[in-house]
Amino acid sequence: MADIEMAPLLRDQNAVEEGGDIWIETKKLWSIVGPAIFTRVAIYLFFLITQSFAGHLGELELAAISIVINFIIGFTYGLLAILFSILLLLMFFFAAPILKFLGQPEDIAQLSGTAAVLAIPLHFAFVFVCPINRFLQCQLKNEVLAITAGATLVVHIFVSWLFVYGLKLGFIWTMITFTLSWWLNAIILFVYIVWGGCPLAWTGFSMEAFMGLWEYAKLSASSGIMLWILILMTGNLEDAKTAVDSLSICMSINGLEMMIPLAFFAGAG
Numbered sequence: 001m002a003d004i005e006m007a008p009l010l011r012d013q014n015a016v017e018e019g020g021d022i023w024i025e026t027k028k029l030w031s032i033v034g035p036a037i038f039t040r041v042a043i044y045l046f047f048l049i050t051q052s053f054a055g056h057l058g059e060l061e062l063a064a065i066s067i068v069i070n071f072i073i074g075f076t077y078g079l080l081a082i083l084f085s086i087l088l089l090l091m092f093f094f095a096a097p098i099l100k101f102l103g104q105p106e107d108i109a110q111l112s113g114t115a116a117v118l119a120i121p122l123h124f125a126f127v128f129v130c131p132i133n134r135f136l137q138c139q140l141k142n143e144v145l146a147i148t149a150g151a152t153l154v155v156h157i158f159v160s161w162l163f164v165y166g167l168k169l170g171f172i173w174t175m176i177t178f179t180l181s182w183w184l185n186a187i188i189l190f191v192y193i194v195w196g197g198c199p200l201a202w203t204g205f206s207m208e209a210f211m212g213l214w215e216y217a218k219l220s221a222s223s224g225i226m227l228w229i230l231i232l233m234t235g236n237l238e239d240a241k242t243a244v245d246s247l248s249i250c251m252s253i254n255g256l257e258m259m260i261p262l263a264f265f266a267g268a269g
Contacts, residue, residue, distance in 0.1 A: 031142075032140065032142055033263065033264050034142075035142035035143050035145060035146035036137065036142050036145070036146075036263040036264070037259070037260055037263040037264060038146045038149070038150065039133070039142065039145040039146045039149045039263070040259040040260075040262060040263040041256065041259045041260070041263070042146070042149035042150055042152075042153045043149050043153075043185070044255060044256055044259050045153055045256070046152075046153065046156055046178060046181055046182065047069055047178075047252065047255075048252050048256065049153075049156060049157055049160055050065060050069070050160065050174060050175070050177070050178040051065060051066060051069065051249075051252060053160045053161075053164045053174050054066075054171070054174055056164060056165075057164065057170065057171055057174065060107055060108065060111060061111065061171045061174070063108050063111075063112075064108055064111035064112040064114075064115050064171075065115055065171075065174070065175065067099065067104070067108065067112045067115075068095070068112055068115040068116050068119055068175075070251060071099075071112075072091055072092065072095060072116055072119070073119060073122065073123065088123070089120065089123075091116070092116045092117060092119060092120050092123065093116075093117065094113075095109075095112055095113045095115075095116035095117075096109050096110050096112065096113025096114075096116075097109075097113075099112055099113070111171070114171075114172070115171075115175050118172060118175040118176060118179065119175060119178075119179065121179045121183065122178060122179040122182055122183075125179065125182040125183050125185075125186050126182070128186040128190065129182060129185060129186045129189070132186065132189045132190060132193065133145060133189070135193070135198075135201075136189065136193070136197075136198070138201075139198050139201050141197065141198070144189070144192060144197065145189070148185060148188050148189055148192075149185065151188075152181055152184050152185040152188070153181075155181065155184060156177065156178075156181035159177045159180070159181070160174065160177045163176075163177055
């Protein structure tokens, strides 16, 4: 009886792996990494698609949304605690005067200020989406994340097309669709968890969720400052709209490429 209790639960499975079957291990790895890569790419495409539709509205609109996404949202993305999110609201409310003070052209700063205010609900969506994604990934629910991200991406593409081309609602609704897509993703995943998606892991909210926030904030702040420098330098060049637009496109393509190795490392870890 004691021997049975001490026997490993995955003894048969481990015996096969010790035999050198690399193919089995590879399939297990990609069953986790594959959905993780798809999820990250799909979520990052929210940014790209919003910028693409803004580019069809005009150079000024693309520059304004690019600054908000890369300069403001890019910096606050990592500071996901509720306390940090509330403190950082000042950046959204006073984005226009801050950008003017830092040397951005008047028209870009003004429209960026409008976009920043519209992005406030998006700012709080990050507080929920990112921890939920990490939680589900730890529960090996990568397929759920991938399906939800893919479905939300399809909705985002359709709604963006409808508002920009079909109804011609313009710049404001382009930013609103961006926010709605993130909240849709957050709500679907939250409902899945609370309504029995992780019955053995989800036991309710806990204060342990706030552990290690200061260390996390320091790392995210350093990466955000680098994005600030790049955007601000281009904003002070001649023909700032074209410079900011070009930089945002390059950064978006580079960011999309980076989603693949980042998702691979996260899934493998």
